Amino acid sequence: xxxxxxxxxxxxxxxxxxxxxxxxxxxxxxxxxxxxxxxxxxxxxxxxxxxxxxxxxxxxxxxxxxxxxxxxxxxxxxxxxxxxxxxxxxxxxxxxxxxxxxxxxxxxxxxxxxxxxxxxxxxxxxxxxxxxxxxxxxxxxxxxxxxxxxxxxxxxxxxxxxxxxxxxxxxxxxxxxxxxxxxxxxxxxxxxxxxxxxxxxxxxxxxxxxxxxxxxxxxxxxxxxxxxxxxxxxxxxxxxxxxxxxxxxxxxxxxxxxxxxxxxxxxxxxxxxxxxxxxxxxxxxxxxxxxxxxxxxxxxxxxxxxxxxxxxxxxxxxxxxxxxxxxxxxxxxxxxxxxxxxxxxxxxxxxxxxxxxxxxxxxxxxxxxxxxxxxxxxxxxxxxxxxxxxxxxxxxxxxxxxxxxxxxxxxxxx
Amino acid sequence: xxxxxxxxxxxxxxxxxxxxxxxxxxxxxxxxxxxxxxxxxxxxxxxxxxxxxxxxxxxxxxxxxxxxxxxxxxxxxxxxxxxxxxxxxxxxxxxxxxxxxxxxxxxxxxxxxxxxxxxxxxxxxxxxxxxxxxxxxxxxxxxxxxxxxxxxxxxxxxxxxxxxxxxxxxxxxxxxxxxxxxxxxxxxxxxxxxxxxxxxxxxxxxxxxxxxxxxxxxxxxxxxxxxxxxxxxxxxxxxxxxxxxxxxxxxxxxxxxxxxxxxxxxxxxxxxxxxxxxxxxxxxxxxxxxxxxxxxxxxxxxxxxxxxxxxxxxxxxxxxxxxxxxxxxxxxxxxxxxxxxxxxxxxxxxxxxxxxxxxxxxxxxxxxxxxxxxxxxxxxxxxxxxxxxxxxxxxxxxxxxxxxxxxxxxxxxx
Numbered sequence: 001x002x003x004x005x006x007x008x009x010x011x012x013x014x015x016x017x018x019x020x021x022x023x024x025x026x027x028x029x030x031x032x033x034x035x036x037x038x039x040x041x042x043x044x045x046x047x048x049x050x051x052x053x054x055x056x057x058x059x060x061x062x063x064x065x066x067x068x069x070x071x072x073x074x075x076x077x078x079x080x081x082x083x084x085x086x087x088x089x090x091x092x093x094x095x096x097x098x099x100x101x102x103x104x105x106x107x108x109x110x111x112x113x114x115x116x117x118x119x120x121x122x123x124x125x126x127x128x129x130x131x132x133x134x135x136x137x138x139x140x141x142x143x144x145x146x147x148x149x150x151x152x153x154x155x156x157x158x159x160x161x162x163x164x165x166x167x168x169x170x171x172x173x174x175x176x177x178x179x180x181x182x183x184x185x186x187x188x189x190x191x192x193x194x195x196x197x198x199x200x201x202x203x204x205x206x207x208x209x210x211x212x213x214x215x216x217x218x219x220x221x222x223x224x225x226x227x228x229x230x231x232x233x234x235x236x237x238x239x240x241x242x243x244x245x246x247x248x249x250x251x252x253x254x255x256x257x258x259x260x261x262x263x264x265x266x267x268x269x270x271x272x273x274x275x276x277x278x279x280x281x282x283x284x285x286x287x288x289x290x291x292x293x294x295x296x297x298x299x300x301x302x303x304x305x306x307x308x309x310x311x312x313x314x315x316x317x318x319x320x321x322x323x324x325x326x327x328x329x330x331x332x333x334x335x336x337x338x339x340x341x342x343x344x345x346x347x348x349x350x351x352x353x354x355x356x357x358x359x360x361x362x363x364x365x366x367x368x369x370x371x372x373x374x375x376x377x378x379x380x381x382x383x384x385x386x387x388x389x390x391x392x393x394x395x396x397x398x399x400x401x402x403x404x405x406x407x408x409x410x411x412x413x414x
Numbered sequence: 415x416x417x418x419x420x421x422x423x424x425x426x427x428x429x430x431x432x433x434x435x436x437x438x439x440x441x442x443x444x445x446x447x448x449x450x451x452x453x454x455x456x457x458x459x460x461x462x463x464x465x466x467x468x469x470x471x472x473x474x475x476x477x478x479x480x481x482x483x484x485x486x487x488x489x490x491x492x493x494x495x496x497x498x499x500x501x502x503x504x505x506x507x508x509x510x511x512x513x514x515x516x517x518x519x520x521x522x523x524x525x526x527x528x529x530x531x532x533x534x535x536x537x538x539x540x541x542x543x544x545x546x547x548x549x550x551x552x553x554x555x556x557x558x559x560x561x562x563x564x565x566x567x568x569x570x571x572x573x574x575x576x577x578x579x580x581x582x583x584x585x586x587x588x589x590x591x592x593x594x595x596x597x598x599x600x601x602x603x604x605x606x607x608x609x610x611x612x613x614x615x616x617x618x619x620x621x622x623x624x625x626x627x628x629x630x631x632x633x634x635x636x637x638x639x640x641x642x643x644x645x646x647x648x649x650x651x652x653x654x655x656x657x658x659x660x661x662x663x664x665x666x667x668x669x670x671x672x673x674x675x676x677x678x679x680x681x682x683x684x685x686x687x688x689x690x691x692x693x694x695x696x697x698x699x700x701x702x703x704x705x706x707x708x709x710x711x712x713x714x715x716x717x718x719x720x721x722x723x724x725x726x727x728x729x730x731x732x733x734x735x736x737x738x739x740x741x742x743x744x745x746x747x748x749x750x751x752x753x754x755x756x757x758x759x760x761x762x763x764x765x766x767x768x769x770x771x772x773x774x775x776x777x778x779x780x781x782x783x784x785x786x787x788x789x790x791x792x793x794x795x796x797x798x799x800x801x802x803x804x805x806x807x808x809x810x811x812x813x814x815x816x817x818x819x820x821x822x823x824x825x826x827x828x
Contacts, residue, residue, distance in 0.1 A: 017471045054495060057431045059502040066501070069509050070494035073487035080484035081468060087480070088473040095483050099513070100558055144514055 004126075004167035005030055008040040008136065008158035012174045013231035014078050015045035017085070023231055024085045026172065027131065031091065036126050038161060039093075039133040041082050042154040043074025064109035068138075068148045072098070075135035075154070083133045093131040096121070098147075099140035103157065107141045111150035114139060117164040134161065152212025159215045163222040170227045171211065177228055177237035178203065178210050181255040181397045185390045188402060192253065193236070196243040199253050202345045202379045206256040216240065243347055251348035251355050252400035257393045258341040259386055261291060262314035263371065264321055265306040268331035271298035275328055276305065282320050288313045292341070292383060294372040306372060308383060311337060339371065340389030343381040344400055355400075356380050362399045368392055418540075418581035419444055422454040422550065422572035426588045427645035428492050429459035431499070437645055438499045440586065441545065445505060450540050452575060453507075453547040455496050456568040457488025478523035482552075482562045486512070489549035489568070497547045507545040510535070512561075513554035517571065521555045525564035528553060528571075531578040548575065566626025573629045577636040584641045585625065591642050591651030592617065592624050595669040595811045599804045602816060606667060607650070610657040613667050616759045616793045620670040630654065657761055665762035665769050666814035671807045672755040673800055675705060676728035677785065678735055679720040682745035685712035689742055690719065696734050702727045706755070706797060708786040720786055722797060725751060753785065754803030757795040758814055769814075770794050776813045782806055 007030060009023045023041075030037050051071050055062045079095035086093035101121060105112035125132045136154025139147045149156050155171060162169035178200065181189040195203075197220035204213040210228055219226050219240065229237025239245075269275055276295065283290055293307045309317045318335045325333050349355050359380055363370060368391070372383040384392055421444060423437045437455075444451050465485050469476045493509035500507035515535060519526035539546045550568025553561045563570050569585060576583035592614065595603040609617075611634035618627040624642055633640050633654065643651025653659075683689055690709065697704055707721045723731045732749045739747050763769050773794055777784060782805070786797035798806055 017468065020472075051491065054431065054491075055498055058434075058495065058498045062498045063501050066494045066497045066509055069497075069511075070491055073490045073494075076487045076490075077465065077468075077484055080480045080487075081472065083480045083483075084469055084472045084476045087477050095480055097483075097560075146511075 002034050002036045004165050005035040005170060006038045006040060006158050006162040006167045007170045008154060009172045009231060011042040011045035013172050014041050020082055020085050024089055026231060028089060028091055037131055038122060039082060039131060040136045040154060040158040040161060041075060041078045041133060042136050043078050047074040068109045068146050072138040072146050072148055075137050079133045079135045086131055091131055093133050094125050095133045097135050098138035101134060103139040105139035105141060105147045107145060109147055112139055112147035114160050117160060119164050152215055155211055155215035156218060159219045159224050162224045168225045172229060172231035175210060176230045176235055180401045181393055185393050186397045192238050194239045194241055194246045195253060196246045196347050197240060198378055199345055199347055200240045203254060203256055206258050206343045251346050251352040252344045253346040255393050255396045256343045256345060257389050259389055260311050261308040261339060261341055262311050263306055263308050263336045263339045263383060264318055265304055265334045266321060266325050266330045267304055267334060268302045269305050270329055271301055271303045278328060279321060279324050282324050283317055286320055288317050292372050292374045338386040339383050340386040341381050341383050342389060342392040343379050344396060345379040347378050349378050362395050363392060366391060366395050416448050416450045418579050419449040419584060420452045420454060420572050420576040420581045421584045422568060423586045423645060425456040425459035427586050428455050434496055434499050438503055440645060442503060442505055451545055452536060453496060453545060454550045454568060454572040454575060455489060455492045455547060456550050457492050461488040482523045482560050486552040486560050486562055489551050493547045493549045500545055505545055507547050508539050509547045511549050512552035515548060517553040519553035519555060519561045521559060523561055526553055526561035528574050531574060533578050566629055569625055569629035570632060573633045573638050576638045582639045586643060586645035589624060590644045590649060594815045595807055599807050600811045606652050608653045608655055608660045609667060610660045610761050611654060612792055613759055613761055614654045617668060617670055620672050620757045665760050665766040666758045667760040669807050669810045670757045670759060671803050673803060674725050675722040675753060675755055676725050677720055677722050677750045677753045677797060678732055679718055679748045680735060680739050680744045681718055681748060682716045683719050684743055685715050685717045692742060693735060693738050696738050697731055700734055702731050706786050706788045752800040753797050754800040755795050755797050756803060756806040757793050758810060759793040761792050763792050776809050777806060780805060780809050
């Protein structure tokens with residue numbers, strides 16, 4: 001059998017019949033290069049939102065089972081049209097809903113997890129010379145209920161199918177790949193040829209919108225090689241691969257900026273055991289995800305405690321913390337929405353020194369105050385005043401990426 | 415178990431969220447009357463056409479399997495929204511696609527025939543106190559391919575489910591029921607309380623658009639009682655029932671007008687065996703359905719042969735017959751698009767005399783020439799000049815229905 005490839009198109013890539021034709025040509029290119037291709041498609045751009053709005057006209061919180069029933073039609077329409085386009089171009093194709101593959105999931109509607117994938121039908125279709133076009137984002141429970149996989153679900157479908165079939169995975173999207181920084185902020189930002197799962201995962205959580213963390217995690221767990229690229233050009237994009245396949249040795253791979261967080265500070269908290277527990281237990285009970293947490297050393301038995309949460313959760317978090325603050329005798333609670341988190345990411349950091357110091361130096365030299373710091377093995381994040389966010393990214397990009405070690409662009413040769 | 419009822423809504427009855435709410439109230443009324451209700455819904459008005467147009471943008475003749483995949487999403491959206499509406503009104507509901515019921519069909523895409531219906535899941539859902547909302551028009555093959563049932567398919571779904579569950583069937587549509595004549599032509603036309611399957615079948619083939627002949631045939635075969643009524647009023651509609659349940663004794667139930675046919679005449683055909691065969695064999699080979707056929711007695715070895723076909727097929731039929739005419743030495747072929755078929759329909763005709771004579775008398779008194787006549791056990795049709803069509807219907811309605819035997823309106827008491 002020829003080499004297998006799973007090729008996924010996002011909503012903008014199939015947003016009109018013209019665009020589906022463009023996407024189909026990409027598929028045909030691959031077939032002509034000798035690949036057996038499995039296509040995964042999202043719904044046409046806008047369709048899922050249209051359906052969700054119809055549902056919300058009825059009920060702000062419609063039953064999730066029915067919501068899945070409704071929105072899964074978006075992908076079903078896209079795959080039928082995609083298969084028609086391939087057929088009309090002379091390449092016989094067969095569309096398949098999640099339940100027809102089948103892609104078996106648990107029964108948690110609107111955010112189901114894939115449990116099992118049947119590949120026999122796909123293999124038969126490929127063997128008969130047809131191109132299977134699979135609906136992304138959707139699955140089916142053992143009880144024949146339609147489920148959807150939640151945000152980024154179509155990417156997950158593609159990565160999971162690639163794993164199940166032992167194939168590589170191409171994700172066609174509306175950007176050229178993963179960049180060393182957001183090109184709208186840093187015009188000299190460069191496309192990254194290869195990036196490790198770990199780096200991509202950090203970047204996804206740090207605000208880079210190319211892929212959802214969930215699909216990258218899955219790919220990492222099962223060693224699926226992903227090629228993220230634009231459906232509107234023929235350029236190579238970015239390969240997301242195991243660390244050992246990333247041959248460029250750089251300490252810092254990319255700079256990210258996240259402006260969607262707020263900082264909440266509990267001022268003059270009595271410094272005794274159990275205080276942090278009470279605050280973060282209350283937030284956890286309210287399903288609020290806390291990101292950075294900073295507690296300074298105490299003075300005369302009092303300390304300040306800061307943390308960041310998603311801006312959308314911030315007013316609710318503030319309210320919850322205000323109650324706890326009263327109970328524990330803190331002085332006040334202050335919320336700051338004008339913060340930004342700037343981060344440097346790179347697996348090279350594991351084995352290099354001085355990255356943190358250099359980052360702090362760059363910020364200091366630009367008179368940017370650091371409000372909080374958090375680190376992992378492969379990233380350093382600093383919380384700063386939001387108005388300095390873009391400046392910080394540019395300066396860090398210049399210091400680490402442009403003036404840093406030479407970055408060798410490696411073509412993967414497939 | 416309470417009495418079961420299958421309730422079907424057409425596309426206009428679910429054409430907007432407001433209309434779905436209206437339809438849901440009809441369902442809830444029935445539940446409050448003590449019925450267990452199974453809902454069948456068509457796609458929202460316009461959606462199926464929108465999808466077919468998208469497909470035709472790609473390919474004037476898209477693969478039928480993919481067309482079924484595409485258009486079946488219309489009903490799926492409608493049932494999800496319908497279930498959400500019922501839920502929001504406090505009546506828990508569960509939507510089901512054809513494959514989830516399952517409604518098993520053969521594999522003739524776009525016009526599949528129902529082979530088998532699984533009722534266990536429906537019964538379980540009803541038992542748990544939920545209202546099942548089933549997608550009309552669609553089924554699934556034994557190989558898990560989505561099929562659709564062709565024109566009038568949602569009615570068929572409803573009738574077939576009613577049969578499978580031993581239930582009566584209510585068809586909600588945008589008309590009040592079946593009338594003694596088209597009320598736009600005959601303002602004094604009356605709604606018929608009860609009509610037999612046979613009469614309804616004749617009327618469906620004669621141009622009455624309330625129900626497709628196919629669903630009536632199915633209902634007749636399996637003795638399913640159908641109540642056709644408007645979703646925009648609370649009036650009783652028309653019951654379509656076995657002949658023995660139609661208690662009113664009238665010779666003529668209704669007058670119909672069909673203006674979609676053309677007449678083709680082969681002039682001066684040599685009158686010898688095999689001529690009619692050659693003409694109608696050629697039309698049959700071209701899949702053209704012939705309706706009325708008239709051949710006069712011959713004069714000096716020649717005769718004229720006329721027949722009617724659907725207007726859409728008429729040019730093609732003329733062309734085919736012209737070729738045959740040449741081969742068999744007929745003088746010429748004449749096509750007339752300005753014809754109308756006016757019919758009187760009623761099971762009472764089986765046991766009454768003089769209906770034909772009275773019909774001819776009415777036409778004669780109005781100076782309307784009869785071009786052709788065809789009869790069945792329960793109907794008489796006359797082909798006339800189209801410009802007299804509406805006049806003929808009014809005069810026949812007046813003679814047979816208004817001045818005819820007293821029509822007793824019988825309420826069914828359910």
